Structures are given as C-alpha cells and as structure tokens.
Amino acid sequence: MSRPAALRRAVVVVAALAVGATGSVGLGPRPAGAQQVRLDAAKQLATAAITRRVLALRELTTAAKAIVRLSDADRTALTSQLQDQVNGLTSLNAKIQGDGDLATVRADAGTIITDYHVYVLTIPKARGVVVSDIELTAEDRLSKLADRLQTMIDQASGKDTTKAKTDLAALRAKLTSVTTAVSPLPAALLALQPAGYPGNRTTLEQARATLRTGRQTLGDAATLARTVITDLK
Amino acid sequence: MKKPALAFALALLVAAAGACSKSSDSGSNASATTPTSATASSPTSANAAGPVTDADVAQVDAMLHSLDTELSRLDSDMATGEGQVQ
Numbered sequence: 001m002s003r004p005a006a007l008r009r010a011v012v013v014v015a016a017l018a019v020g021a022t023g024s025v026g027l028g029p030r031p032a033g034a035q036q037v038r039l040d041a042a043k044q045l046a047t048a049a050i051t052r053r054v055l056a057l058r059e060l061t062t063a064a065k066a067i068v069r070l071s072d073a074d075r076t077a078l079t080s081q082l083q084d085q086v087n088g089l090t091s092l093n094a095k096i097q098g099d100g101d102l103a104t105v106r107a108d109a110g111t112i113i114t115d116y117h118v119y120v121l122t123i124p125k126a127r128g129v130v131v132s133d134i135e136l137t138a139e140d141r142l143s144k145l146a147d148r149l150q151t152m153i154d155q156a157s158g159k160d161t162t163k164a165k166t167d168l169a170a171l172r173a174k175l176t177s178v179t180t181a182v183s184p185l186p187a188a189l190l191a192l193q194p195a196g197y198p199g200n201r202t203t204l205e206q207a208r209a210t211l212r213t214g215r216q217t218l219g220d221a222a223t224l225a226r227t228v229i230t231d232l233k
Numbered sequence: 234m235k236k237p238a239l240a241f242a243l244a245l246l247v248a249a250a251g252a253c254s255k256s257s258d259s260g261s262n263a264s265a266t267t268p269t270s271a272t273a274s275s276p277t278s279a280n281a282a283g284p285v286t287d288a289d290v291a292q293v294d295a296m297l298h299s300l301d302t303e304l305s306r307l308d309s310d311m312a313t314g315e316g317q318v319q
Contacts, residue, residue: 113318119316120314131304148283148284
C-alpha cells in the first residue's frame with residue numbers, strides 16, 4: 001500500500017470510530033445549538049398535540065351545553081369534566097414550554113396521553129352522552145305522538161281500531177325499551193375516568209352497542225307511528 | 234403575557250383557523266357535533282296537538298338522521314388512537 005493511500009485509510013478509520021463513539025459526525029460532544037433545536041422541536045410537537053386536543057374538547061363542550069333532555073346535573077358534570085381537561089392540558093403545555101431538557105419534555109409529553117386519554121376515552125364518552133340525549137329526546141317526541149295517536153283511537157267512532165291499538169301498544173313497548181336501556185348511560189359514561197383506562201373501555205363499547213340498538217328501536221317506533229296513522233284512515 | 238403562553242394562544246388560533254379540516258397525525262379529528270337543541274326544537278310546520286300526520290313523524294325522522302350522524306362520529310372516535318405526542 002502506498003503511503004498516501006495508507007494515510008487516507010487511517011483518516012477514514014478514525015472518523016468512523018468518532019461517529020461510533022459520539023453518534024454524530026463531530027468529533028466532540030453534540031453542540032448546544034443542536035440540542036436546543038431538538039428541544040424546541042419536541043416542545044412544538046407537544047404543543048401541537050395539546051392544541052388538537054383542546055380544540056376537540058372545546059367543540060364537544062359546545063355540544064354538551066346544548067343538551068336538552070338530560071338533567072342539569074349531567075350537563076354540568078360533562079361540561080366540567082371537559083373544561084377540567086382543557087385547563088389541565090393548558091397548564092401542562094405551559095410546563096412543557098418551561099422544561100429545560102429533552103428528557104423532561106418527553107416525560108411531560110407522555111402524560112398528554114397517560115393522564116388524559118382525550119381521544120380514546122374523553123371524546124367518545126362525551127359523544128356517547130350527547131347521543132344519549134338525542135335518543136331520549138327522540139323518545140320523548142315519539143311518546144307525545146303516541147299520546148295523540150291514543151286520542152285519535154279513542155275518537156275513532158264506528159271504526160275497527162283493533163289493529164291500531166295493537167300497533168300503538170307495540171310502539172309504546174319500543175319506547176319503553178329505549179328509555180330503560182338509554183337512561184342509565186349518561187351516568188355510567190360520566191363516571192369513566194382516564195385513570196381507569198383501558199379497563200373502562202368495555203363500558204364505552206357496551207354504551208355504543210346500546211345506543212346502536214336504541215337507534216334501531218327508535219326507527220322501528222317511527223315506522224309503527226306511521227302504521228297507526230294508516231290503520232286509522 | 235409570557236412567551237410560552239403567547240405561543241400557545243397563537244397555536245390555538247392558527248389551529249382553529251385551519252387545522253380542523255385536515256389530519257395532522259393519526260390522532261382523532263373530532264368533528265362538529267349537531268347540538269341536540271337543533272333537532273329538538275319544534276318546527277312550525279307540524280301541529281303540537283290534534284291528529285298525528287306523516288309530517289309529525291317526519292320530524293322524528295329528521296332527529297334520527299342527526300342521530301345517525303352522531304353515531305357515525307362515535308364510531309370514528311372509538312376507532313382512533315391517541316397519535317404521536319413526542
């Protein structure tokens with residue numbers, strides 16, 4: 001091997017050893033500027049994650065305030081829980097922006113998930129409460145229609161109302177089924193806390209299934225209401 | 234206002250202006266919820282008393298339609314993970 005070639009090979013070997021030892025192409029410790037860039041990037045990522053969650057929570061807070069059928073206590077409990085998470089995440093973001101090293105930022109950013117579970121628990125649970133309210137409102141509306149259909153039956157002199165009565169009874173049974181199944185859901189959902197996740201995910205899944213069944217039953221009830229109208233013609 | 238707080242407030246404003254319409258990571262994009270009051274208020278076209286008509290039932294159908302939308306959002310919510318935070 002010629003002398004210049006041997007020299008070049010030696011330089012390459014030394015450079016490779018330096019990269020292996022430091023994890024960078026520099027021969028010394030990582031410059032403070034690069035660390036700052038990584039720190040800032042981690043903080044920005046955490047801020048973005050928090051911002052998305054805060055916006056989603058605020059949107060659901062608006063929906064929660066519009067709840068009409070549930071109790072004031074349920075509505076207040078839901079809006080309070082959502083606001084508590086907004087407040088907590090806002091404070092967490094302030095802490096993260098003040099963190100002085102990457103390890104602390106990463107540890108704090110991890111609590112965005114572990115302490116809140118916004119997407120996998122809070123939002124589905126809030127949505128479930130809102131859906132419960134809609135179903136119970138629809139049930140209430142159909143119940144009032146059922147009362148008016150009963151009046152129509154009572155006033156249908158000279159007509160055979162046997163089928164109308166049977167269909168109306170079936171309609172009322174559907175409504176009772178919805179009320180029985182859906183009424184307990186808001187309280188059950190509001191009781192779910194981030195600390196209980198993922199164990200409490202089962203409750204969420206069951207609530208969703210119940211709400212799906214409730215929707216189907218309400219559709220059946222609406223069909224029966226139309227049938228009773230036809231029965232009385 | 235301190236610098237971190239100002240930066241966070243600005244981030245919220247920017248995100249509110251445009252970020253809701255696009256997916257920035259695998260996290261949920263909670264979509265707008267139809268307020269229950271929007272579906273529960275009584276339209277003036279139907280009678281609150283007297284014989285029940287198809288129009289009365291159609292009002293319930295409208296509520297069920299909004300219910301379908303919310304149930305779809307619930308499905309979407311529950312299918313989504315937390316996404317990346319670090």
